[in-house]
Amino acid sequence: MVWIVLLSFVSAFFPPWLCRVLHSRTGWIVALLPAAITAYFARFIEEISSGGTVVESMGWVPCLGIELSFHLDGLSLLFALLISGIGTLVVIYSGSYLAGHYQLGRFYSTLLIFMASMLGTVLADNVITLFVFWELTSFSSYLLIGFNSDQKPAREAALQALLVTGAGGLALLAGFLLLGQAAGTLEISALLAKGDAVRSHPFYVPILLLILAGAMTKSAQFPFHFWLPNAMQAPTPVSTYLHSATMVKAGVYLLARLSPVLAGTAIWENVVTPVGMITMLTGAFLSLLQTDLKLVLAYSTVSALGGMTMMLGVGSQPAAEAAVMFLVAHALYKGALFLVVGILDHETGTRQSGRLGGLFRAMPATGLAGILAGFSMAGFMPSFNFIAKEQTYAAILETTPAVFLTAAFFVAGTCYVVVGGITGFQPFTGRPRERFLKPPHEAPPSMWVCPLIMAAAGVLVGVFPSPAGKYMLSSAVGAVLQAPSEVQPALWHGPDVKLFLSTAAMLAGICLYLARAKFRRSMEPLTPLLSKGPEHLYSLSLAWLDTIACAQTRVLQSGRLNLYLLITIVTTTGLVGASMLEHEPILGLERWSDLHIYEAILAVVLLTSTVVIVRSRSRLAAVAALGVVGYAVALLFLLFSAPDLAMTQFCIETLSVVLLVMVLYRLPRYRDYSSGKERFRDAVVATLAGGLITALVLVATAVTREARLTPFFTEHSLLLAKGRNIVNVILVDFRGLDTLGEITVLAVAALGVYSLLKLNTGKKSGD
């Protein structure tokens, strides 16, 4: 299993090369991989349905408790088969859909990366490993949504999807880590046994909310649903595969997978069920307002995801059964419908519902697929979706109070009928609406065969439901509930409330379908309200972010060196001052009594010269005063027993002044740049900083400490290092490495001066 997934990643390298050789036939070759994977997983059906699980593990980052461990049970197997099976069809379909596209190779690469990551997500047994694959699905989704990257809407939709799911992803990561901390393990199979411990842990609520945030952004739950309709910018095969059949169900998968650990509390029910319900209603309602068929499908997908979430929120055995059934049914009919819409778009050039009609004669195979799938979507007998719906009613009728959920599901069911009609029936029935640029004709078989298979499967499973129940659904539900379950789906349960409700919804749906144009018109006044939805908040917050970012950057990175210095000095003074004032330092101010008069004079001369430098209006005077300061420093060195320093300082000061003078006459005279206020501000800051340094020096010199190193130097300077001038011995011997660095600095400085004066790679100055 591990190797299958890893090899799928590796295989993503090849399509670009294959494309160069095989051109549009690449699809058939690439499809071999998902087909093989489907076959591989199909082998496990027997074993899993008899209650077994398959576990594989490879060490990855054991020091963090992260294993590349895979765990195949009923739920994973169901997903794996959906992913690889639908993947096969989508790959074949894309070969024709994108025939001749110059980036077809890269498209397949990304698609394969996605498939591998999605498989990894549903197979992973370690939450962090799961997260790794989870993020990879988000990112491959980003690349695929933005596949038509020359179009701005595509790029923006891609970014939006990435940001929303990415934000959720990070919440999920935090949730997983907290979960791992609370439960002491990151392995899902071990976590499942620790449900009680987790639910009673103080971190339970944050864990739950963070994980829900991850799952709900990924599965486009309200209020994060808006990215999914926008993601319809992707090529239709992508919308089919990622944004309807598989990736968006990852959130549902995660909820189902972790429900034994997290579910069963009041907060779970009070959050998951209402969110699912609201999403279901919002999606269903909004889907009716759309005219672009892809958007119709997208919103109904949002609604369906809401439905599954709602059922997982309810959490009972029948609810879990309903969720799993609905998931399968939805994947089949919605995938087929998307592919059909793709064919329509491809062959007629439009997906506006108003412009399509009467195409059955021109494209009978596609039409058949569309009608079958629409039929399933509407939930008519004997489709599998009908069974799923019945089961849903059965589950929600058990809840208390049942009325809310029942009503909600009734409304949603009604809308699904309309959606099925708009997307599956309307384009093919009735009279042809208008002339298209090219006469509509049937798509190549590689395109229509895919939706046809899916749509037919949706009906076939409905007619013969028991094998599916026995081999797939039972073990999947068992995995969700962590208890052996027996699912026996059947078309006919006898005349009961469920049948009544679903029939009523169907009839209501048909009525609404017939009156759909009127309904849409009557909803038009709502449009301004709808534009204030969560998506508006999303763009608002991005705009805010931009404003804040602009403001802070303008303040901080103003380009004015004096402000940079000011901030640096203020920060330094503030932080250092604060850390000093935290304690009561000893200043030792009484230590001035040993002052000699010439020292005092020297200090006064030194300070006066600095004042001259600061205040002088003449550049030459300032430089001269700088020289005086330097010589005064040299004298101080001399007075306090540092002849070497005095000599060096003297020489260097002379040299510096000479250099300054040589440069000085090239510079203009002083001019007044800063205002009096600025000067005052700077003076205050500088004085405070200087005062702080003074205090620091006083504090540090008040410490009595032994001179630890001096005795060694006086002892060994002559005997071992053969020199009487200890300072020089330190420089060339004891600490010779410093000096080596220092002459390197000098050498580089000279190179720098040389290059500054001689090298000019830019254009002539002054332009």
Added chain:
Amino acid sequence: MISLILATAIRYLLPLLLLLSVYILLRGHNAPGGGFIGGLVASSAFALFALAHGVDLSKRVLRIAPRNLITAGLFTAGSSGCVPLFFNLPFMTGLWFETHINVIGKLGTPFFFDLGVFLVVLGVTLMIIFSLMEE
């Protein structure tokens, strides 16, 4: 007028100052002085010469390009540190010849290190001053 005096004076001062600088370098290990100060004195001699006679002439008198002085200095200093490595001693361990030489005292690797410092300081200062003057 001043430049004439300087021009004449520096012709005689140059060798004297260079001698002084070497003296400062040599005695540095035992009395105030050393490679830095020596190098600075030597370079000030050349700087004065350049002021009086121009950069070109002083370059000719100097014979070696300042950049090569720097390179030589770095090389000397670096390799004097490397010598002890061949005797299986750490970098920059002082190694001394047994014989005592007048003025210098004992001769050893630290001396060559100081010589390197001298050369680098001389080269650096002259490189800076020459390139500023050439503008």
Added chain:
Amino acid sequence: MEVVMSFVIGGLYASGLYLMMRRNILKLVLGIALLSHAANLLIFTMGRLTRGHPPLIPPGEVRVLESIADPLPEALILTAIVIGFGVQAFAIVLIRRCFETLGTDDLDEMRSTDRAP
């Protein structure tokens, strides 16, 4: 003396920083120079000030017996002075090149690399 010295150091720091905060590019370099003097004196003071006992071993002795000035800070300062000189020489030439290339000595006009978005 340490007390007086600490005020000298503080004064040097204050005036150095004040000069650096000016918009004139020459003052910037003068400020840097004052700052390096201040830092050197600070280290010097940290070695404690000793009058008239330079760290030299007198001729004839093999070691110093009386207390002398701490030689280590002196060596450090010597290194720091020389490094400071190298950096300052570069800075001095840099401001000249700046003025020649950019045509201004006003630091506030050198903002193109930070231009606000």
Added chain:
Amino acid sequence: MNLVLLFPILIPFATAVACLLAWKQRHVQRVLSITGAVLLQASGFLLLVSVWQSGIRAVQMGNWPAPFGITLVSDLFSAIMIVMAGLTGVTVLVYSLADMDTGRESFGYHPLMHILLMGVCGAFITGDVFNLYVWFEVMLIASFVLLGLGGEKAQLEGTVKYVTLNLMSSALFLAAVGIMYGAVGTLNMADLARHMGTVKQPGLVTTLATLFLLAFGIKAAIFPLFFWLPASYPTPPAPIAAIFAGLLTKVGIYALIRVFTLLFVQDLEYTHALLLVLAGLTMISGILGALVQNELRRILSFVLVSHIGFMIMGLGIFTHLAITASVFYIVHDVIVKTGLFLVGGVVRAERGTYEMSSLGGLYSSNPWLSALFLLPALSVGGIPPLSGFWGKLVLVKAGMETGQYLIVATALIVALLSLLVMMKMWADAFWRDSPGSAAGGSVVSANPVSFESRLVLFCPIGVLGLLTLAAGIFAEPVLTVCSRAADQLLNTEEYIRAVLGGIP
């Protein structure tokens, strides 16, 4: 003989001197330069292996016993950093073979680069605070000159700010070293660590810690001291910017980690809490800056600032896991930031500009370049399984284990914003059509890059891209090394014993 400790300093020094000797022969310099860089890289690995096998290694310069001379000492952290220095050196210098102008090469580009490497390695390997200052200066002056090399308008403006603010930091550092010597009376770091607790003056150690924090903080470009970085990094040629971005900022972080694990661990509630606050602010303010920029390298500069916060965050949390994370993050950041700046250079070579508004269409015209951009960019965005993801994961885990939820939340949000920034860059420069083609004209490369030089340009970037992938996929060995490094950083006894030997 511990020659292996000496090589990281001696090899770049010798290479620089050799390049200076060959001043006039550009081609000889190139050969020498690449050889030197490869040797440095090799010596880095040698050192890493040596330290891994036999623990912290130290050698006393001049054979003077510590703490009287200067000690070179390398624990795993130092060794890792030296390896990273070698890696940046090799990649950047190979890249410069195809993207460096004759002018700069004949004005000492190669020797300067090696002196820069020498300073960086010296800083990583020294065990003496003042010697650390000297190496900082070596590195700084080399970076000043490299930054200004060429004397273009923008370069000069950037250099003035860079020089000034870095000199502030040096002055602060020097003052801090002086005060520390005044208070403790020694310079050897191991010796300082032993005696730091004996300082009688109340609060002086905390004050010193703050001083060091600020001095290194400026160099590491933390909030609010990072101005010099975005002002200057976008100005020099790509290889120079790349080595600055990849390596130079890490020296400040290295120094912070070194002193705040070895010397200043007395007042954790103050110093490390302060570090944590600054880390958070750095992350946020850096990424906000990146959001509003419109020039490729300026964006990258702000992202660089932002991610410095992550490395400091680990230090601020100060647990074994957190330090591991910081070390890992440094390794990751060196790789991806060098890579990204080099990619920027290729973009510039292809299109003649860094302005986002005039870029675009690279995805269709240069698919390989796009892939090479995407790897480090996604790594910055923290997309698994690239190295950036692990860095973030471990940091977040460490933060959660200590209950620092605020900084964890900040880190996660900033991670998301980083992804946003990188993807905006991707969309604008690579994905969308180039603005020129929309107007009907075809994209004309400013100076078409020949196939051979493209190969030379792509090789180092490819290596870096593969490394960030490899460090993510094989995170375990990398994390194990980082974890051992963190062990050594937190267990100061071992360090002190290695340096001071049997001295009581």
